[in-house]
C-alpha cells in the first residue's frame with residue numbers, strides 16, 4: 554500500500570500539513586504556534602510530559618466517580634430481567650445520536666475543526682447532543698482534542714499511547730485538568746467556545762441536563778411498560794440499563810478506542826508526524842472516526858474515509874444535512890488548490906453544457 558505525504562501549502566491552514574516540527578493548523582488559531590515558539594525558546598529545561606504534569610496535580614475524583622458509576626450501572630445488564638427489545642432499540646438510537654451526531658459530527662468535525670458551517674440553532678443542537686455522550690461538555694472535550702492535535706504523540710499530548718495504552722484509552726481522564734488551571738486551559742485551546750455564552754451555559758448545565766435526560770428516560774420506560782401491560786418498574790429499569798448505562802459505556806469505549814487503537818494498531822495512508830492509524834474496527838463502530846490517520850493528515854477535512862472502501866457514516870450524514878440546507882461550506886477537499894481546481898472544472902463543464 555502506498556503511503557503519501559500530505560503537501561505543504563502557504564495558501565491556507567486548510568492544507569493542515571502535519572509538519573515534523575511546528576504545529577498543525579487545526580481550526581483557525583495562532584496561539585498554537587505561540588506555544589511551540591515558547592517551548593523552543595527554553596530548550597535547556599527538561600520538559601515534563603503531559604502525563605507527569607497531570608499526575609503531579611492529583612486525580613480528579615468527580616470524573617472518576619462519574620465514569621465509574623456508569624460502568625457499575627452497566628453491570629445490571631447481566632440480569633436478564635432488565636432486558637427488553639424496546640430498550641435495546643432505544644440504546645442503539647442513543648448510540649447513534651450521541652455518538653455519531655453528537656461526538657463525531659458535532660464536537661469533532663464541526664466544533665473542534667470547523668469542517669463546515671451551520672446555523673446558530675444547529676450549532677447549539679450539536680453542542681447539546683454531544684454532551685449526552687457523557688464525555689464532558691463541548692468546551693472541555695474540544696480543548697483537550699485540540700491540544701491532542703497540536704502535540705499528537707509528543708510530550709504535550711493529553712492521551713498518547715506512548716505514555717501507556719490504558720493511559721491513552723481511559724486512565725488519562727482520571728487526571729483531567731481541573732481547579733484554577735481550567736480557565737487558562739480553555740482560554741488557550743478553545744477561546745472561541747469560551748467566548749460563546751450558549752456553550753458556556755451548556756458547560757455549566759452538563760450535570761443537570763444528564764439528570765433530566767436520565768429521569769425522562771426512566772419515566773418513558775415506566776409509562777410505556779404500563780401502556781403495553783407489562784410491569785412498569787421492570788420496563789423503567791430496562792430503559793435505564795440499556796438506554797443509559799450500557800449505551801453510555803459502549804459509546805465511551807468506542808470514542809476512547811479512537812485515541813488508543815487509533816494511535817497503536819492499523820494501517821497508514823499518510824506519513825504524519827504522529828503514530829495515527831486507520832482501523833477497520835474503529836472506523837465502523839465509531840461512524841468513520843477510526844480513519845484516524847487520514848484525519849491527522851488533514852484535520853479540517855470533514856471527510857475521514859479517503860479510500861472508496863473506508864466507510865464514513867458521519868460524512869454520509871453531513872452530505873445529507875448539506876442536501877437539506879442545514880450545513881454548508883463543507884471542507885470536503887484536502888487543499889485549497891484542490892478546491893480551486895475542482896471549482897474551475899465545474900465552471901468549465903457548466904459553460905460547455907450552456908453552449909450546447
Ligand SMILES: [Zn+2]
Nearest residue numbers: 705812829845
Ligand atoms: Zn489522534
Ligand SMILES: [Zn+2]
Nearest residue numbers: 665698702852
Ligand atoms: Zn480531530
